[in-house]
Amino acid sequence: MKKYNLVTPEGTKDLLFEDCLAHRKVEEILSRSFAARGFQEVVTPAIEFYDVMDPAVSGINPEIMYKTVDHHGRLIVLRPDSTMPIARLASTRLQNQPKPLRLYYTQAVYRNHPGLTGRQDENMETGVELLGAGGRRADLEAVLTAVEALSQCIPDFRLELGHAGFFKALAAQLPVSAEKREEIREIVEAKNYAALNSLLDELPASPSVSAMRRLPRLFGGEEVFSQAEPLCITDEARGMLEYLRTLYKDLANLGLKERLMVDLSLVQRNDYYTGIVFSAYTENWGDAVLMGGRYDKLLENFQCPMPAVGFSINVTAVAKLLLEKGKIQKPKAPDVLVHGENGYELQALLYASRLVEQGGSCENSVFLSLEEAKEYAAQRGIGEIVLVSDAVKRITVDEKGGKKA
Amino acid sequence: MKPLRIALTKGRLENDTVALLEKIGYDCSAVKNKGRKLILPLGDNMEVVLAKAADVITYVEHGVCDLGVVGKDTIMEHGSSFYEVLDLGFGKCRFALAAPKGCDFWNGYSSRTIATKYPNVARNYFAKKAMDVQVIKIEGSVELAPLLGLSDAIVDIVETGTTLKENGLEVIDTVQNISARMIVNAASLKLRKKEIEELVERMENALKEEKNG
Numbered sequence: 001m002k003k004y005n006l007v008t009p010e011g012t013k014d015l016l017f018e019d020c021l022a023h024r025k026v027e028e029i030l031s032r033s034f035a036a037r038g039f040q041e042v043v044t045p046a047i048e049f050y051d052v053m054d055p056a057v058s059g060i061n062p063e064i065m066y067k068t069v070d071h072h073g074r075l076i077v078l079r080p081d082s083t084m085p086i087a088r089l090a091s092t093r094l095q096n097q098p099k100p101l102r103l104y105y106t107q108a109v110y111r112n113h114p115g116l117t118g119r120q121d122e123n124m125e126t127g128v129e130l131l132g133a134g135g136r137r138a139d140l141e142a143v144l145t146a147v148e149a150l151s152q153c154i155p156d157f158r159l160e161l162g163h164a165g166f167f168k169a170l171a172a173q174l175p176v177s178a179e180k181r182e183e184i185r186e187i188v189e190a191k192n193y194a195a196l197n198s199l200l201d202e203l204p205a206s207p208s209v210s211a212m213r214r215l216p217r218l219f220g221g222e223e224v225f226s227q228a229e230p231l232c233i234t235d236e237a238r239g240m241l242e243y244l245r246t247l248y249k250d251l252a253n254l255g256l257k258e259r260l261m262v263d264l265s266l267v268q269r270n271d272y273y274t275g276i277v278f279s280a281y282t283e284n285w286g287d288a289v290l291m292g293g294r295y296d297k298l299l300e301n302f303q304c305p306m307p308a309v310g311f312s313i314n315v316t317a318v319a320k321l322l323l324e325k326g327k328i329q330k331p332k333a334p335d336v337l338v339h340g341e342n343g344y345e346l347q348a349l350l351y352a353s354r355l356v357e358q359g360g361s362c363e364n365s366v367f368l369s370l371e372e373a374k375e376y377a378a379q380r381g382i383g384e385i386v387l388v389s390d391a392v393k394r395i396t397v398d399e400k401g402g403k404k405a
Numbered sequence: 406m407k408p409l410r411i412a413l414t415k416g417r418l419e420n421d422t423v424a425l426l427e428k429i430g431y432d433c434s435a436v437k438n439k440g441r442k443l444i445l446p447l448g449d450n451m452e453v454v455l456a457k458a459a460d461v462i463t464y465v466e467h468g469v470c471d472l473g474v475v476g477k478d479t480i481m482e483h484g485s486s487f488y489e490v491l492d493l494g495f496g497k498c499r500f501a502l503a504a505p506k507g508c509d510f511w512n513g514y515s516s517r518t519i520a521t522k523y524p525n526v527a528r529n530y531f532a533k534k535a536m537d538v539q540v541i542k543i544e545g546s547v548e549l550a551p552l553l554g555l556s557d558a559i560v561d562i563v564e565t566g567t568t569l570k571e572n573g574l575e576v577i578d579t580v581q582n583i584s585a586r587m588i589v590n591a592a593s594l595k596l597r598k599k600e601i602e603e604l605v606e607r608m609e610n611a612l613k614e615e616k617n618g
Contacts, residue, residue, distance in 0.1 A: 118467060160595060191594070194492035194586075220598055261595060281592045283407075286468020287486075288592070 011113055011121025022319035022328045023124060026153055027106050030126045030313060033149040037141075039104040039128050044085035046108070050075035052088050057301045059271030060084075064111045066121075078110040082125060083272070083295070083310060090131045091304030099132025099306065106315070120316060127292070127312030134296060134307030136243075139276050140250055142292060142309040147256060150280055150290055153318050157282040157289065159259045160219075161251075162266030163244050164273035164293060169237040170215060173208035184212065189267050191216040207233045219263035222248065228264055247276065272298040278311065284324065289317045333381040337397075339365035339373040341389040348388040355386075362386070409593075409600055411447070412454040412461040412470040414479070418585050419455060421495040422474045428615075429607045450600075459483045462588070471593035472601065477583045478562055482523045488589040491605050494612055496585035500526055502578045503569050504558035505551055510577050517557045520550030527560040530580050548572045 008014065015023060031041065047068075055062050058081065066078035079085055082105050090101055106126040113119040128145060130138055143159070150157060167188060171181050180199075187196045193216060203209050211231035218224050218231075225245045232238040244262070251260055266277050275294030282289055292311020299306045322328050338355070340348025348364070355362050363382065365373040370387065377385055377397045387393040413419040423433045426447065435445040436453050445453045454470055458479040464470040465487050473487075476496050480489065500523070504510045510517070517538045521527040524540045531538045543550055548568055550556040560580060569575060587605060594601055 117463065158596060191488035191490055191589075193490055195489075219595070261598075263595070281595050283596065284468075286466065286590050286592050 009121070010115050011119060013120075017331050018323065018328050019319070021331055022323045023315060025328065026315050026318045026322065027124070027126055029152045030149045030315070031104065031106060033152060034104040034126075034128050034145065037102070037145050037148075039102040039145075042086065042089065042103050042105055043107060044079065044082065044089060044105070046079060046110075047076050048079050048085055048088075050077050053077055053080060053084050054301070057272060057298065058084050064113065066110050066112050079107070080109055080111050082107060082109060082127060082312060083129060083298075086129050086131075086310075087295075087298050087308070088302050090129070090306075090308075091299055091302030095304050100138070101131040102128070103131070104128040123317075124315035124319075125312045126315050127310060129308060129310035131299070131308040131310075132306045133309070134294075136247065136250075138307070138309055139247060139294060142294075142311060143247075143251060143276075143278055144254065146278070146280070146290055146292060146311050146313075147259070150313060150318075154282055154289070154321055157259065157280045158261050159251075159256065160261040160263050160266075160279050160281065160288075161244060161248060162263045162277045163240045164266070164275060164277050166237060166240050166244075166264050167215065167267040169234055169240060170208060170211050170231070173206075173233055174212060175203065175206075185267050188212075188216050188265050191265070193217070207231075216265045218265055220261065222252075222260075222262070224262040224264060244276065275309070282321065285317050285321060287314075287317075289314050289321075333383075334361035334363050335382070336360070336362045336384045336386050336394075337365050337373060337377045337380075337382045338362050338386045338388060339367065339370060341370075341387065342368065344388050351386065351388050351392065406450075408446075408450050408452045409472065409597065409604070410452045410454055410470045412456050412464045412473040412475075414458045414461050414473075414475050414585075415455050418458075418474055418476065418496050421585065422493070425493070425495075425608055425611060428611050462487070465588050465590050468590045468592055471590055471597065472604075473588045474585055475588060477581070477586055478523065478526070480586060480588070481526050481529075481581065483525075486591065488591060488594050489586050490589050490594075491587035491609055493585040493587060493608070494616070497583065498562050498564045499582045500530075500560060500580035501563040501576045502530070502558055502560050502580055503548075503563070503574045503576050506573050506575045508557075510558055518555070519558055519560055520547050520556035521560040522547055523560060523562075526580065530560065548574060 050067065053060055053065060060080050065080050068076050070076050086103055086105065094101055104127065106124070108122050108124050110122055113121055130142055147159060167185065171184060174181065184199060187199065196216065197213065200209050200213050211233055214231055218228050225241065228241055232241050248260060248262065272295040273293040274296045277293035279288035280290035290311055290313045294309040296307040299308060338348050338352045352362050352364050367373045367376060373385060374397060383397055385395045385397055387395055413422050423436055427433050431448045433447060436447060439445055443455050447453045454464065456464060458475050461473040461475040462479060462483050465473040466485065474493065478500060518541060519527050519538050520541050520543045522543060524542050527540050541550065541556060547559045547561045550559060551574065552572060562583065563569065563576060566576060589601060
């Protein structure tokens, strides 16, 4: 039988040295930023019951979930998303806590992508959920927390605002079947103008048809709001547009105008979003690095209805961008290699302990001879050897001194 | 700012796209005299990347190319997440279901075997018809499979239908009409909206002119 003991599963990889540093740095910056805003950290299990991720509620395609069964034969998944488990958690152990709840997490999510596409199946995400609070204040807090945290990692990104209900409000006015409406949703999602036009051409002309025709083009800057005004054929749509405009103005007043974009045709994403949705884009990353939105109906599915808003940041992506920009230094070698002469092993260890206590960094030499220790130090890039015997002697390591391996 | 990078499907779609780009005023001399180079300048602020059809999608999805020109056939077989903003109208053909002449493909309850180069397209087509078929992937001339008795029918791209006719096959159904499409990476469209929309609009107008003139 073929053994797969030398490789990792597709879509996963080992993180080494500076990769780890980059991940840790991003996680640390984001966590500190969230904690400073009163968010408290939680960790949910890596495995959950499939029912928590119910595709009808989460909109997560069951095909992309890694699945297994527990010893009762119940279906288990490797978490493909962190919002669903946190909704479960908030509805159970935290249901009697005073609201709102401010939670944050840093944990991997797993999605089983088709092979050989270059996508990662394991991605580290960190995000926040603000549960039990609806309305403008909470929405602004979520967006600002996102901007505040992300800009400490990558200064130039654009933030896009949309409303999950806007498409639904317009689509509800179309005289079409539910299947046709789903087809239209897919087309609008892909901004496939040609297909949308030919599909809408089959319908009798009406304000809702011409509104839908314009919808995928309704993205850009502030001008989008005035372009969208005539298309708001229902009070519901008008209300959403006005709310989004208010939010846009608020955010612009807070100095974010340069970053802001609007897309009224954002219909992709998880089905659970009900209100504002937002995402962040940056150069050199082909997808959003941050995604979030309001999900006021999701908690109902866990028998604990309450409004909520949250977002998650793709740590893996941000770490990669920092590395590419040269923002992460390679981990430094320790200052010294402590080598005890034969018979002085314990003294050498004691010396190393004292050095570390005083804030220094060192490695312990495991070699029997000083020559080997010198060679190792040169290879490892350690500049100095401390030789411990009757006295302590410092030896500078000549970088070329060691024999070539 | 980085040049906008557009990936073109090598061959006929490449030539048609270059002709269109020339028409709207781009200097395509580097692309026309490309030698063995795969990344070529186009005008002042664009770059052309030449690739195989499925790779155009991969490059655009990952955002290493901002735009791409690729057939709807490839999108149907490999596509997932990008914007499909323009039907370029050229590269026209169709996906068709074809079977040996005179056979009654739809009749009876026996399970059908379908040979194709496009297993996803074939699967989706029959799934929509609630038909459970066995799909076999063939890399070369798919028309051979029914002749050799491996499959009952084929799903393949048909342009003129001559190959089918010469091998005693006939089209039973059109699965989908195909033409070349302009696709755009999601982040690129958001970050470089003005440049991209302007380019798409100019191409669209040139296509309209062509159609009307």
